Amino acid sequence: MNVSENEINVPPPRPLIQRLGAILWPSFFAAGVATMVLFAFVDPIELAAISFPELEISRETGYAVAFLGFWLGNASACSFTWLLLRPRSRFHASTAERPRTTT
């Protein structure tokens, strides 16, 4: 009976690849920009000297670690947004928003 209603109110989940794409791609892009801006002003060697002076950190490592770190951070934020935006009705059908009709 309510199936057609639910079909309207609860869109089917997107395929995994779309979800992954929507999370990984914007975070990748933002990480690229962030890395570029950061290292335009900071030399990774100097950054290493004030953070981990006991480690031998080359510039290449600095760039890569920062980029991957930014990506991870951004992807976490994007994933959280995705988590929050999932329609709860998909998991708790009783709370599904349906058009206000008679009841």
Next chain:
Amino acid sequence: MSNPSATESPQELKLYVKTPKVYPREVDGRFSRLRVLAAWVLLGLFYVAPWINFGGTQIVLFDLPAREFHILGLTFWPQDFFMLALLMAIAAITLFFFTALAGRLWCGYACPQTVWTEVFLWMEKATEGPRNKRMRLDQGPWNAEKIRRKVTKQFLWIVFSLWTGITFVGFFTPIRELVPSIFTLEMGGWEVFWSLFYGFATYGNAGFMREQVCKYMCPYARFQSAMFDNDSLVISYDVERGEPRGKRAKNADREELNLGDCIECMGCVQVCPTGIDIRDGLQIECIACAACIDVCDEVMDKMGYPRGLIRYTTESALKGGKTRILRPRIFIYLGVLLALISLFSLVFFSRESVHVDVLRDRTTLYRMAGDQIENPYALKITNRTESTQRLILSATGLEGLVVVAPTDAIEVPAGEVSNRPITLALPDDAIGPGLHEIEIILMPEGSVETPSSDDEALAIGETRFFVPGGN
């Protein structure tokens, strides 16, 4: 609150339909030839540019380890970041301008996603055959032929992807050293990582994701409609002319059958790389590659109908009006673009001729020489001029501060960076302990030696002088 459908709910998870694979049919025509030409030029630039040397350095080399960008014989440093930011703004506004004027030219002809997908599709066609054959192959059982064709395709894809990844890294590490280092197994760890990373991204995006990137991931696809108006060039099906569509014999009389020009051959749908039907109207999925125009023109020629049932046109023109090219939107984008280009030129041509970075010596903070406190530094002097610079050093900021070494002029060849150790000295009773702000001034040799005047200074570096605590 009781809801009989609650138990049905979990089943809804299964409602999702897997995106069907798109098998674009091959097409030949004016626009597809233009697209192939664009692909050759763009990929040619990408794969060949790193191999071209100019005056001993790679023509385009983003030397991140040395923090220098070499582009067409010019050298840029991190301090030039402002210029890079301006360039990006210029690129963005240029994109907006062309979108307003001519629609999604970028998507159809220049986007790396489109260009690489096209190459991957070409390899797919070469190994698995034309569209119908590919579809049959995918549906058919895994026999020897299918395995052979699929393996060959994967082999081509993977080799091409790896080469793409290596070329990408070649923009950051001199490629003429990088490629031999693969064979001698001396490639750096990060170089291997980024080659594989970029190669894998190419493989995934161009081999598998394809139109899904445009449909679900691309931000430009989502906001390009903001640049559009009724006078922007779009690819559109002429509904007036085409409908009612219907199959018919080649010599049939349209009037008699009461049919439009569309013979419903489905050509436009089969060639579409994003798998849409252009006859349904302007859609966000359309990347304006014009494959449907080519295939439709071909069919129109065969039928003896005029070309252009699907064509580049504008909303205004379709409604029977005139297309206005010169309109406020165009002038605004053009104005902003010109302003940014002027600003960039200004910044570019007024780059400081000599730049100095002062680094404190990492190992020695200070040393005593008699009653003098000496501080060692490393100077990194960048000569951006086209001639050799001879520079005299002086130091200001503290009473009695002098340059101990070097005493004669420092010579920096044109366009090069010179690293020089220097030593400054201060009498030990000049000032209390701590780090004191000082400036190191570089002046051209032969100028009036007045350390306090900045007018003659070619470059000024800021640093600190360390005075040890007395005990």
